[in-house]
Amino acid sequence: MSEAGEAIRFDGVTKRFGEMTAVDDMTLTIRQGEFFSLLGPSGCGKTTTLRMVAGFEQPSAGTIHLEGESVESVPPYRRNVNTVFQSYALFENLDVFENVSFGLKRQKVPKDEIRTRVNEALELVQLPTRSDAKPNELSGGQKQRVALARALVNRPAVLLLDEPLGALDLKLRKQMQIELKQIQREVGITFVYVTHDQEEALSMSDRIAVMESGIVKQCGEPEDVYERPGGEFVAGFIGISNLIEGTVADRDRVRIRSGEVLPAPLPDDCETGATVHLSVRPEKIAVDEDIDEQMVSLTGRVVGRVYLGVSTQVTVALGDGAHIVALEQATYRARADDRWEEGMEIRVGWHPDNCLVLR
Amino acid sequence: MSAIGRRLTRSRGGEKPAKPFDRPRFLHVLMGLFLLWTFAPIAIVVLFSFNSGKSLQNFEGFSTQWYSDFFGDQQLRDSLVASLEIALVTMVVATLLGSLLAFGLVRSRNRLSPVTNVMMLIPLVVPEIVAGVTALLLFTQIGMKLSLTTIILAHITFSISYVTVIVRGRLAALNREVEEAAMDLGATRFQTLRLVLLPALWPAILAAGLLTFALSFDDFVLSFFTTGEEVQPLPVRIYSSIRFGVTPTINAIGTLMLLVSVSTIALALALPRILGRRGQTVLIGKDAV
Amino acid sequence: MSERRFASLTLLPGAVWLVLLFLVPLAITLAISFGTTDELGNALYGWNPENYSRVFDPLFAPVLLRSVGYAFATVTLCLLIGYPIAYYIARFGGRYKYLLIALVVLPFLVNYLIRVYAWVAILSDEGLVNGVLGDLGLTTDGIRFLNTPYAVIGGLVYGYMAFMILPVYAALDRMSPSLIEAGKDLYANGWQTFRHVTWPATFQGVLAGAVLVFLPAVGDFISAQLLGGPDTYMVGNLIQQQFFEANNFPFGAALTTVLMAFLLIFMVFYLRSASKAAAEARA
Numbered sequence: 001m002s003e004a005g006e007a008i009r010f011d012g013v014t015k016r017f018g019e020m021t022a023v024d025d026m027t028l029t030i031r032q033g034e035f036f037s038l039l040g041p042s043g044c045g046k047t048t049t050l051r052m053v054a055g056f057e058q059p060s061a062g063t064i065h066l067e068g069e070s071v072e073s074v075p076p077y078r079r080n081v082n083t084v085f086q087s088y089a090l091f092e093n094l095d096v097f098e099n100v101s102f103g104l105k106r107q108k109v110p111k112d113e114i115r116t117r118v119n120e121a122l123e124l125v126q127l128p129t130r131s132d133a134k135p136n137e138l139s140g141g142q143k144q145r146v147a148l149a150r151a152l153v154n155r156p157a158v159l160l161l162d163e164p165l166g167a168l169d170l171k172l173r174k175q176m177q178i179e180l181k182q183i184q185r186e187v188g189i190t191f192v193y194v195t196h197d198q199e200e201a202l203s204m205s206d207r208i209a210v211m212e213s214g215i216v217k218q219c220g221e222p223e224d225v226y227e228r229p230g231g232e233f234v235a236g237f238i239g240i241s242n243l244i245e246g247t248v249a250d251r252d253r254v255r256i257r258s259g260e261v262l263p264a265p266l267p268d269d270c271e272t273g274a275t276v277h278l279s280v281r282p283e284k285i286a287v288d289e290d291i292d293e294q295m296v297s298l299t300g301r302v303v304g305r306v307y308l309g310v311s312t313q314v315t316v317a318l319g320d321g322a323h324i325v326a327l328e329q330a331t332y333r334a335r336a337d338d339r340w341e342e343g344m345e346i347r348v349g350w351h352p353d354n355c356l357v358l359r
Numbered sequence: 360m361s362a363i364g365r366r367l368t369r370s371r372g373g374e375k376p377a378k379p380f381d382r383p384r385f386l387h388v389l390m391g392l393f394l395l396w397t398f399a400p401i402a403i404v405v406l407f408s409f410n411s412g413k414s415l416q417n418f419e420g421f422s423t424q425w426y427s428d429f430f431g432d433q434q435l436r437d438s439l440v441a442s443l444e445i446a447l448v449t450m451v452v453a454t455l456l457g458s459l460l461a462f463g464l465v466r467s468r469n470r471l472s473p474v475t476n477v478m479m480l481i482p483l484v485v486p487e488i489v490a491g492v493t494a495l496l497l498f499t500q501i502g503m504k505l506s507l508t509t510i511i512l513a514h515i516t517f518s519i520s521y522v523t524v525i526v527r528g529r530l531a532a533l534n535r536e537v538e539e540a541a542m543d544l545g546a547t548r549f550q551t552l553r554l555v556l557l558p559a560l561w562p563a564i565l566a567a568g569l570l571t572f573a574l575s576f577d578d579f580v581l582s583f584f585t586t587g588e589e590v591q592p593l594p595v596r597i598y599s600s601i602r603f604g605v606t607p608t609i610n611a612i613g614t615l616m617l618l619v620s621v622s623t624i625a626l627a628l629a630l631p632r633i634l635g636r637r638g639q640t641v642l643i644g645k646d647a648v
Numbered sequence: 649m650s651e652r653r654f655a656s657l658t659l660l661p662g663a664v665w666l667v668l669l670f671l672v673p674l675a676i677t678l679a680i681s682f683g684t685t686d687e688l689g690n691a692l693y694g695w696n697p698e699n700y701s702r703v704f705d706p707l708f709a710p711v712l713l714r715s716v717g718y719a720f721a722t723v724t725l726c727l728l729i730g731y732p733i734a735y736y737i738a739r740f741g742g743r744y745k746y747l748l749i750a751l752v753v754l755p756f757l758v759n760y761l762i763r764v765y766a767w768v769a770i771l772s773d774e775g776l777v778n779g780v781l782g783d784l785g786l787t788t789d790g791i792r793f794l795n796t797p798y799a800v801i802g803g804l805v806y807g808y809m810a811f812m813i814l815p816v817y818a819a820l821d822r823m824s825p826s827l828i829e830a831g832k833d834l835y836a837n838g839w840q841t842f843r844h845v846t847w848p849a850t851f852q853g854v855l856a857g858a859v860l861v862f863l864p865a866v867g868d869f870i871s872a873q874l875l876g877g878p879d880t881y882m883v884g885n886l887i888q889q890q891f892f893e894a895n896n897f898p899f900g901a902a903l904t905t906v907l908m909a910f911l912l913i914f915m916v917f918y919l920r921s922a923s924k925a926a927a928e929a930r931a
Contacts, residue, residue, distance in 0.1 A: 055542075077546055077547055090537075090540075102546075106546050107545055389736065390748070393729070397752070398754075400767055401762075401763065401766060403769070404769065414774075415770075415774055416774065417779065460658070460662030463663075466651060475662075478663070478667070479666065482666075486863055486867035489867060492887060492901065492904045496897065499691070499897070515665070515669075601874055609765060613758075617762065620759060621757050
């Protein structure tokens, strides 16, 4: 019944807790071997979705198919998926080896094979020497690797990861992101990764589903989601969206609130006078001397400056009260910093192609 | 002088606070007198249990005659055995029922749990005499003859709540994700119970059990109301003896009971910590009720 | 079977036990309190509310009042003695805090009966105190300590002191010392600081301690029995008499019910005040 290469299929899956709908009519397919992320703010339903795949929650409506088979009424211990929990959830009374071999023991795998596979898994997560340690002797990063090994050693069809890097410090997190991606490539297992960190999702995933209040707002490859956000929420959640409100002036121009009329790539079916939002990514905005003739340009006033090391964020107030953020990279071509002071007048501009129209 | 006291006098420029609540020396004395007051009577009982004479005023010499008297007295021996029996049975049954109740209260979410919760908490605040009266009336009105069995039934009834509160505190503090992880990795519900839940829970269960033992062994009022005529638990025999006047044998019995209670409580506190050294710590959570 | 259903099942054994052996007896007690006795002394069900009016009969009412009075006295003494002790341990205990608490609690692990008995032994006419006084030549016949209200209240205080100290200590321990320092900056002396800062902050603990002491003290009969006499009878002795001497179960049940009702009202007041204070603290 399933198409080839389908790891998980959601068909109209809904989950209600009393009056509250956590997941609302979700229909999507996760392909085998892909690194798929569920991205969204707290409470958007991404963890609930994961738990339904794992078997800890039952859908209120709809079905979930795992490798073509429906998992309705299949308990978690009989599903071919494994979970890496946010709190690691290691067995404190067992050592690392016993933790990692737990799943294999339940499957009655012979002892020699257990030893081989556990050692393989520990090698994979780079913890080959810590089999005898107890969880309370390990650091956060090490516990995370044990949790990962414990899940992967069972060779599940799908690995579910629930914000696994949330408790780690930034540097370790970045390092683990790279490692996780490498491991996934090596092992070839489908990863379903839940996170609220859009940078994490963008850097690791093959595809991302952006969720809000139980609804999947957009599902696509990272570049799609970033460059062509399918709506205000996605535009705002991923990166800084810089929304400028305006009305449709004619087929390819928008009149913004301060009166200027700017060229913009309007879709064909826009009615004149309809309200739209122009969305431009900060890094696509040019400032002062960098503005060329093909760009749209506006004048504004600097109202804020944030120094980020690798770049400087400048917040500009446009005539109509809208604020946009421009990003100035501190590349080898950049001029001296401290250029922009609050209150200074500034010209900003962008290519009409880099602007997105949201309705 | 304490650190706080030093800081205070410094900040006040050398002015010495005049009120007794600030001067530790007065409180040192008070504390000492208090400890003296609380320990002295017990120490005297223990001391005079080894008195070779009958007097309660003069210590005449060292002797263990009162202990031999105690162990030589058939009735007293039977009472001791009875007390131990009652405590043991109460411990086993109350721990079982109380632990199950704790599990149910934490893990089920039906409409009856709050009611059951209240019902479980009431015995904790009921005065012993009320407990005794209600138990006695139950047995007489249903025509059950008073005996060790009735004592045991009453003890269990009023011990369940202690077990439930202790076990529930520990249970509520456990990370549910660890049990989910076990199931995720292929352990059935029963296996998860055996491999994850019980190892984490048993220190609290053990502590609750030992506490129940100590409370039951020491219990007087409830036993007094529900005891039959033949064999009576030790505290009841002591009470009858005291009514007829103080005899030195009571000192010996008192000392023995003291030993049993204190060592049981000490075990209850120490054992879980020693045996459960592998990662388990707190056995009574802060929000136990 | 889902976990929730399994968990609901585990509730059953304990719940059933408590209903049968705790709630049902309460109901029986209430029912019998309206009953009478037959010639053999067996309790019969009926409708005799005069059992209750008898409770407040001039013969028995003083006993009730006395019980409440003794209990209040016990609470007061426990507070006066226990609060400074708790204060000492919390504020000046330092490294030895836990040791001190353990020492304070240790005597209370001993059987209450034994502890009262110890005082009987000490205070009786042939007891230690009189012996020492006689040896010192201070008295000839000895002083009668027992069979007085002081002995009974003393026994009660000795018995329940720990129940006051522990909650008060917990409240004091939870207070941050900087609160007191701030108070000292604001108020002229230690007493003011105590009155305006420390006391209000620990009031909940004091209340808890008061309840934990009052409830068992009112119904206590051991102290009154062993350390006192007919003049110091408390309601507990009265109840005990009905069941073991007078064989008047219905009247005993009525007394017990009145005691329970009184304590229930007391508890309601406490819970109201406690939740009000908690709400204020949160605001």
